[in-house]
Amino acid sequence: MTIKEIAQLAGVSSAAVSRYLNGGYVSEEKRGRIKKVIEETGYQPSAQARMLRTKRACLVGVVVPKINSESISRVTAGIEQVISKRGYQMLLASTDNEPEKEISYLKLFENYPVDGIILIGTVITPEHRRFLKETGVPVVVVGQYTRYANCIYHDDYGAGKAMGKVVASAVPDGKKAAYIGVTKSDKAVGGAREDGFREGLKSAGIELEEEYTRKAEFTMDSGYRAALDLLEKKPDIGTISCATDTIAAGAIEALLAYRKKDVPSQVKHSGTRMEYVLSDSAVKVTGFGDNQFLKAVTGGIPTVHFGYKTSGIRGAELLLDVIERGEKIPVEMKLGFRLVNE
Amino acid sequence: MTIKEIAQLAGVSSAAVSRYLNGGYVSEEKRGRIKKVIEETGYQPSAQARMLRTKRACLVGVVVPKINSESISRVTAGIEQVISKRGYQMLLASTDNEPEKEISYLKLFENYPVDGIILIGTVITPEHRRFLKETGVPVVVVGQYTRYANCIYHDDYGAGKAMGKVVASAVPDGKKAAYIGVTKSDKAVGGAREDGFREGLKSAGIELEEEYTRKAEFTMDSGYRAALDLLEKKPDIGTISCATDTIAAGAIEALLAYRKKDVPSQVKHSGTRMEYVLSDSAVKVTGFGDNQFLKAVTGGIPTVHFGYKTSGIRGAELLLDVIERGEKIPVEMKLGFRLVNE
DNA sequence: CTGTTAGCGCATTCAG
DNA sequence: CTGAATGCGCTAACAG
Numbered sequence: 216m217t218i219k220e221i222a223q224l225a226g227v228s229s230a231a232v233s234r235y236l237n238g239g240y241v242s243e244e245k246r247g248r249i250k251k252v253i254e255e256t257g258y259q260p261s262a263q264a265r266m267l268r269t270k271r272a273c274l275v276g277v278v279v280p281k282i283n284s285e286s287i288s289r290v291t292a293g294i295e296q297v298i299s300k301r302g303y304q305m306l307l308a309s310t311d312n313e314p315e316k317e318i319s320y321l322k323l324f325e326n327y328p329v330d331g332i333i334l335i336g337t338v339i340t341p342e343h344r345r346f347l348k349e350t351g352v353p354v355v356v357v358g359q360y361t362r363y364a365n366c367i368y369h370d371d372y373g374a375g376k377a378m379g380k381v382v383a384s385a386v387p388d389g390k391k392a393a394y395i396g397v398t399k400s401d402k403a404v405g406g407a408r409e410d411g412f413r414e415g416l417k418s419a420g421i422e423l424e425e426e427y428t429r430k431a432e433f434t435m436d437s438g439y440r441a442a443l444d445l446l447e448k449k450p451d452i453g454t455i456s457c458a459t460d461t462i463a464a465g466a467i468e469a470l471l472a473y474r475k476k477d478v479p480s481q482v483k484h485s486g487t488r489m490e491y492v493l494s495d496s497a498v499k500v501t502g503f504g505d506n507q508f509l510k511a512v513t514g515g516i517p518t519v520h521f522g523y524k525t526s527g528i529r530g531a532e533l534l535l536d537v538i539e540r541g542e543k544i545p546v547e548m549k550l551g552f553r554l555v556n557e
Numbered sequence: 558m559t560i561k562e563i564a565q566l567a568g569v570s571s572a573a574v575s576r577y578l579n580g581g582y583v584s585e586e587k588r589g590r591i592k593k594v595i596e597e598t599g600y601q602p603s604a605q606a607r608m609l610r611t612k613r614a615c616l617v618g619v620v621v622p623k624i625n626s627e628s629i630s631r632v633t634a635g636i637e638q639v640i641s642k643r644g645y646q647m648l649l650a651s652t653d654n655e656p657e658k659e660i661s662y663l664k665l666f667e668n669y670p671v672d673g674i675i676l677i678g679t680v681i682t683p684e685h686r687r688f689l690k691e692t693g694v695p696v697v698v699v700g701q702y703t704r705y706a707n708c709i710y711h712d713d714y715g716a717g718k719a720m721g722k723v724v725a726s727a728v729p730d731g732k733k734a735a736y737i738g739v740t741k742s743d744k745a746v747g748g749a750r751e752d753g754f755r756e757g758l759k760s761a762g763i764e765l766e767e768e769y770t771r772k773a774e775f776t777m778d779s780g781y782r783a784a785l786d787l788l789e790k791k792p793d794i795g796t797i798s799c800a801t802d803t804i805a806a807g808a809i810e811a812l813l814a815y816r817k818k819d820v821p822s823q824v825k826h827s828g829t830r831m832e833y834v835l836s837d838s839a840v841k842v843t844g845f846g847d848n849q850f851l852k853a854v855t856g857g858i859p860t861v862h863f864g865y866k867t868s869g870i871r872g873a874e875l876l877l878d879v880i881e882r883g884e885k886i887p888v889e890m891k892l893g894f895r896l897v898n899e
Numbered sequence: 900c901t902g903t904t905a906g907c908g909c910a911t912t913c914a915g
Numbered sequence: 916c917t918g919a920a921t922g923c924g925c926t927a928a929c930a931g
Contacts, residue, residue: 217924230902231900236925236926261925262665264907264924264926265924266925267923268925268927287625288624320646322601323616326602326604435849465853468853511810512809512854514813560908571910571918574909587917603907603909609907609923
């Protein structure tokens, strides 16, 4: 069903139909005829052809590293909130943490009818930079700093440092602090958080020793394996701090499993908090991200609340500014954090 | 940058460039020149214009009720797995559990360059049915039964019944079984699971009493409130069964909070399982969905594993069959389940 | 207010 | 093998 057919059936020109559809001048009489025909046929204009013409889609594309994540869903919720208020819709592309897919979806959106792109960043490769530098489509990056695009990121270093201090005062005498991080290629989550954490510990006179350190993927399962390895090799661990709450969940699982396997112990509740008791002494797990699911079922571990939803909101606002008002001045925005359950 | 400009720069016709791009006949010499120009300019053909022409996008649109869900991400992972192998990409639209948005995104995809649509269904309204009946775009529905489209759904009734039997044998003498469901408008999760559960209990001689029943949204928070209400009004509860693991997580949170507020008690571990001890007697929480996160941090509650990933795989295969081979025979597929941690 | 006309960027005939 | 020409479905001038 095309606009031309509708025009014929209604006995008008296709331009009249187009105007009808877009709120232009149409006489009452023709308006009625067109309306009737459209209702009868159930005609829907092809968004695709329209976009080819107008170069406007009222659509933004969002590239995310994975779908099943509380923090990411908070960001997208923020985006949705502001763009839907302005008549836009949102399309998501999930890359499953594969940088190549990320590029391929960025390129898809680039040649696709979207007015702008929001990239929830993890690892920024040279290819990413090249894309950001060369693309004509407005892009804002959320979650990572970059000078090649408008960006909104979080104070991961500060959060890491604050957590380091918290942990410093929590690790018992004679015990050690351990850390499960992620790849440093992720400057924010892998780099800044860990660097900050180290610094926070150091400011309290504690050194994070390399043997008490592991690298994990962004998954619970990976956190589980890393934590188990840590527990098996280092019996004097007092705290396990993880780069994300998801990894922390894996660490908690490992504690449960380890306890079950080797050491008689128990889980006890104090207040709303659970401590995973190991060989008669609690191993405390900390995270980043303030995952509500984790909080609900465990009572909450020490973690950091970032303004994920806010970053989505601000990111979308920024994007719409450049889409609609052609705003040219580059923006870098850093958002703060809040310690939780310390 | 258009195909025409490339043609000019390379001193050939736009048709030649088009052929070059699509693997048609081009002499070695021109091929070289074209290649060079394209590389220099970084030209990328407009997917949008191409689609307008060819009616093929190598894209499938997936409409999901929410983004932050383990079960949904398992389905999309399944979809991704098969379509990416066949050269397709996937675009997601999240409706945040709002039926109107669902329709609006379905219509977006309908007039958009996607070759097919997969709808992860919750509530199927008359509008949905009308859409499915009338749209020309191939659609498959995952997670709900419908006769208006190819569909793949799970044996929610059977799963509910099986869980009912498990619970029947777990609820202590003198105690009652409680159930937190969701809206019956969701035939699968709201209707079938609860009906099956009732039946399972009944087959063991237990009746699910209405006062021990609550309705929740598909969120943890809602499960929390429902469970707390249940606990406060009915002290003789032995088990709380929830329509989803997410709701169950909320129920666990409620147990923790309730215990803290009123009743001295403790959490104890037996094996890998935790039981939330209430007034000296454990209240067992059960769910549906086999959420791995929940399992990790609690040791696992009795739940049901559905073949979510499989349904994604089969759904995508079905869709590609109709997209690529014009398969016309309607398919309804029911997938089984497996009890976990009973 | 209205219809005619000319493309948006590309793929596909169809004669060369 | 190749280029000129046509049109996908729609909107934006433009002259009525």
